[in-house]
Amino acid sequence: MRSKVVLRRLLRNKQARYGCVALIVLIALAYVGPFFGSYDWTDKDFLSFLSAPDGDHWWGTTSIGQDMFAVTLRGMQKSIIIGLLVALISTGLAAIVGAFAGYFGGWVDRALMWGVDLLLVLPSFLIIAIVSPRLRDGSWMWFVALLAAFSWMITSRVVRSMTLSLREREYVLAAVYMGIPRWKIIFRHIVPNLSSLLIIDATLNVSGAIIGEAALSFFGFGIQPPDVSLGTLIAEGSRNATGYPWLFAFPAGLLVALVLSVNLIGDGLRDALDPGSNS
Numbered sequence: 001m002r003s004k005v006v007l008r009r010l011l012r013n014k015q016a017r018y019g020c021v022a023l024i025v026l027i028a029l030a031y032v033g034p035f036f037g038s039y040d041w042t043d044k045d046f047l048s049f050l051s052a053p054d055g056d057h058w059w060g061t062t063s064i065g066q067d068m069f070a071v072t073l074r075g076m077q078k079s080i081i082i083g084l085l086v087a088l089i090s091t092g093l094a095a096i097v098g099a100f101a102g103y104f105g106g107w108v109d110r111a112l113m114w115g116v117d118l119l120l121v122l123p124s125f126l127i128i129a130i131v132s133p134r135l136r137d138g139s140w141m142w143f144v145a146l147l148a149a150f151s152w153m154i155t156s157r158v159v160r161s162m163t164l165s166l167r168e169r170e171y172v173l174a175a176v177y178m179g180i181p182r183w184k185i186i187f188r189h190i191v192p193n194l195s196s197l198l199i200i201d202a203t204l205n206v207s208g209a210i211i212g213e214a215a216l217s218f219f220g221f222g223i224q225p226p227d228v229s230l231g232t233l234i235a236e237g238s239r240n241a242t243g244y245p246w247l248f249a250f251p252a253g254l255l256v257a258l259v260l261s262v263n264l265i266g267d268g269l270r271d272a273l274d275p276g277s278n279s
Helices: 002-012 014-035 068-104 106-121 124-135 141-149 153-166 170-177 182-190 192-218 230-238 246-273
Strands: none
Touching: 002 014, 002 246, 014 068, 014 246, 068 106, 068 141, 068 153, 068 182, 068 192, 068 230, 068 246, 106 153, 124 141, 124 192, 141 192, 153 182, 153 192, 170 182, 182 192, 192 230, 192 246, 230 246
């Protein structure tokens, strides 16, 4: 019943509707668009170097003859996947750490929150910049793990504070008296009652991860050649943005549209799950 109420509120929110439509269009463009193009992202046209958009190359070509339409959509695919994976990992980690710390208290709480405080004061961008070059020969999933490792701490503190209240509720105390193991109580009763916060956090983490990936890739610390992402394409295109604007405009435009659509959905979810938040 509550899910239907939330869905109705979400559909009544104009910003959320626009965000959902835009995100669906962007995802369809990223994964269906390549089938309508004449070139694969790995193809090279040696007769067209840095050519402007035309009937053959809809978004122009790169300095090595790659079709900009195909390459940009490949980069958007990678950015979307990274954003989703980082959001799922970081939100899941925040839920587990925060819930365990808040429910168990004592030395468990002190140890986990000490770890959170330590990660909060560490310069995450610098650490990722130092570690990621050493992982260039490995899977790009290591880059996802690095982004997720520094994206969950603040949310875990919020989860902890909410768990301190939830653990005193009647249904939680009843589960304790019934002899249900504490870890089961956390996953069955505590975390599900934090779903509103976690859904909003995961949604907003998608856009945060996409921006973080783009920023790190812009400086050469993210996705490594021959693969591409929106960040690497923006970095490459920025060097020739004035003379060959299509190299920069298409990846940057898609990045802005992608982040904006996810943020609109996140704001709509926040208002739908917590109607008092927009007052």
